[in-house]
Amino acid sequence: MPQSKNKKLPADPVPRETELALMRAMLRVRRFEEKIVEVYGAQEMKTPVHLSIGQEAVAAGVCLNLKREDYVFSTHRNHGHLLVKGAAMASMVAEMYGRAGGCSGGKGGSMHMVDPSVSCLGTSAIVGGSIPLGAGAALASFLRGDGRISVSFFGDGASEEGLFHETLNFSSLKKLPALFVCENNGYATNSRLCARQAHSDIARHAGAYCIPSVIVDGNDVLAVHKAAVEAIAHVRSGAGPFFLECKTYRWKGHVGPDCDHLKGCRPKEELDQWMERCPVKLFKNALLKSGVLSVPVLDAMLKEIDAEIAAAWRAALAEKMPLPEDLYKDVYRQGIF
Amino acid sequence: MPWTKVLIDKSDFEDTLGKQGLRGLSYRDALREGQEQLLESDPSVFLIGEGIDDPGGVFGSTLNLHRKFPGRVLDMPIAENGLTGIAMGAAIAGMRPIFIHMRVDFLPMCMDLIVNHAAKWSYMTGGKVGVPMIIRSITGRGWGSAAQHSQALHALFAHIPGLKVIMPAVPYDAKGLLISASADGNPVLCFEHRWLYDFTGYVPAEKYAIPLGKGVVRREGKDITIVALSLMVYEAIKAARELAAEGIDAEVIDPRTIKPLDEEMIFASIKKTGRLIVADTGSRTGSFACNIAAAAAEKAWHDLKAPVRLVCMPDTPVPASQVLENAYYRGKDDIVAAAREICRL
Numbered sequence: 001m002p003q004s005k006n007k008k009l010p011a012d013p014v015p016r017e018t019e020l021a022l023m024r025a026m027l028r029v030r031r032f033e034e035k036i037v038e039v040y041g042a043q044e045m046k047t048p049v050h051l052s053i054g055q056e057a058v059a060a061g062v063c064l065n066l067k068r069e070d071y072v073f074s075t076h077r078n079h080g081h082l083l084v085k086g087a088a089m090a091s092m093v094a095e096m097y098g099r100a101g102g103c104s105g106g107k108g109g110s111m112h113m114v115d116p117s118v119s120c121l122g123t124s125a126i127v128g129g130s131i132p133l134g135a136g137a138a139l140a141s142f143l144r145g146d147g148r149i150s151v152s153f154f155g156d157g158a159s160e161e162g163l164f165h166e167t168l169n170f171s172s173l174k175k176l177p178a179l180f181v182c183e184n185n186g187y188a189t190n191s192r193l194c195a196r197q198a199h200s201d202i203a204r205h206a207g208a209y210c211i212p213s214v215i216v217d218g219n220d221v222l223a224v225h226k227a228a229v230e231a232i233a234h235v236r237s238g239a240g241p242f243f244l245e246c247k248t249y250r251w252k253g254h255v256g257p258d259c260d261h262l263k264g265c266r267p268k269e270e271l272d273q274w275m276e277r278c279p280v281k282l283f284k285n286a287l288l289k290s291g292v293l294s295v296p297v298l299d300a301m302l303k304e305i306d307a308e309i310a311a312a313w314r315a316a317l318a319e320k321m322p323l324p325e326d327l328y329k330d331v332y333r334q335g336i337f
Numbered sequence: 338m339p340w341t342k343v344l345i346d347k348s349d350f351e352d353t354l355g356k357q358g359l360r361g362l363s364y365r366d367a368l369r370e371g372q373e374q375l376l377e378s379d380p381s382v383f384l385i386g387e388g389i390d391d392p393g394g395v396f397g398s399t400l401n402l403h404r405k406f407p408g409r410v411l412d413m414p415i416a417e418n419g420l421t422g423i424a425m426g427a428a429i430a431g432m433r434p435i436f437i438h439m440r441v442d443f444l445p446m447c448m449d450l451i452v453n454h455a456a457k458w459s460y461m462t463g464g465k466v467g468v469p470m471i472i473r474s475i476t477g478r479g480w481g482s483a484a485q486h487s488q489a490l491h492a493l494f495a496h497i498p499g500l501k502v503i504m505p506a507v508p509y510d511a512k513g514l515l516i517s518a519s520a521d522g523n524p525v526l527c528f529e530h531r532w533l534y535d536f537t538g539y540v541p542a543e544k545y546a547i548p549l550g551k552g553v554v555r556r557e558g559k560d561i562t563i564v565a566l567s568l569m570v571y572e573a574i575k576a577a578r579e580l581a582a583e584g585i586d587a588e589v590i591d592p593r594t595i596k597p598l599d600e601e602m603i604f605a606s607i608k609k610t611g612r613l614i615v616a617d618t619g620s621r622t623g624s625f626a627c628n629i630a631a632a633a634a635e636k637a638w639h640d641l642k643a644p645v646r647l648v649c650m651p652d653t654p655v656p657a658s659q660v661l662e663n664a665y666y667r668g669k670d671d672i673v674a675a676a677r678e679i680c681r682l
Contacts, residue, residue: 105463112461136426166419333467
């Protein structure tokens, strides 16, 4: 099990409101994706879903600390990042149901969520794609001097792509306001990290490009939050990029609602161990113990989240399907310039 | 019209347009002036490319722009794919980058970001996020430049939905199409030919735009239509002059943009002439010439009086030895031979 290696975590206690917000954000992502698992078997949601159940602490710990105008670029496993950044939930659900009113007009599906109103300018399902796009948005901010920062989320597999190294080099060279967040869940589809790299720490690459980095326990939302606060402050100060590696674990398959151990892709004991360290459960227990959270408050939080999810599903399913002729729209962006 | 003229050499310009007091500029200077005016008029425009601020200035096309626009004309690491993604990221965040490659041959290293990302972004986001980015690249030729410095790959990119492809042949179009491309809001690939850089033509001093997707008739004729791309426009004009002496009156069409393609202009010409030659700088299989021939076969079949002929480069890599280079390149003589053949059927 990974331990937090961050030696510079701020000693200040995290405010109660922040702790509750982190709890709520994780629960919201968890319940959202559990709802997908629940409905997926009906085969009405015809899109490949890449679930982040087990990894929610990363999205919550990073995205809650961003401003609305800060850019977020994500991957095929993007639901958590967008939800916490503030993307409209009903539009995301409608997109997964292929509706014209989906966030991408039914052209993107689960892997290509977008919401420019909260500076989520699109997600790439090609491994590594989010990395240069994030740095590019950071370059735009750098050239304009507008004070925004840009976050690229990606997995451990992306660090094997040339794009990763090319982007880190340039970002460091130009001191771009870019935060690189690696969600190291130990697997690229079914290939273990130890079968792909000689070392299990992705952050070691950052040093080669003179980029400061921190490795945290990605299942400890407070650790992610504290590291993200520092990382974001560093990036926003103009000191250049920062690299945050979060060690975590994906409970579900690379794609779909099932668990990989059922296909023999990984040992069940490994999953069981990580489920013991469920980021939602760990934090919930800590907050209950410290008195920040009580069972009635937790129940009310869950009820509110489930109501939001139910409303999002209702709204999404009420959206119309695209017309066949919509096929030809949006190949080029029209009439805006 | 002075802007439709194809001038084979500088004296040709002096003899015709120069005497009328019209301003002449080389292709490289037209490109440079277009970019300079874009940088002046739009703070979101920036240039990025390997060595674009060096004393060569991309064969003169970016020369000294970095002095006039410090911080907006950026040299870069030798990392074509990553930097395509970074330029694209800047574009979707509101900038208008012009990414410059000294050789077309460096584009295959950027395929992931051009094909999987830039081309798809508008569509995948339901039209919410566009990629206002230009990617310039230059096809080399001669002096043994060989297989990795002489390719013409425009057809590969024209194949990809979501991209636009321009191939300016004259200085007037080089500037005007570049200015249009910057305002278009979509990823536009600009394919230039190194041998075009010295050609002089009429270029107005002001900033002007040529709409994408509009071809131009370079020479009117009634017997045969020659659709020619990029450098082949000059070969076609030379061929037309030779054919005129034999009594064959050739019409030369320069599509200028191959995606979107001005099919209507081509079909209207075929309706008049009944014969079609397509001259392309790329190798034959899967060439853009094949596309034009297919479009004619589908939509202008009843106007055709003779088989279509393609004048393309052979299906071999480009060789180094001058003897082999000479065997490789197609041009005026091949167009003339094809025209003679189908006009005498």
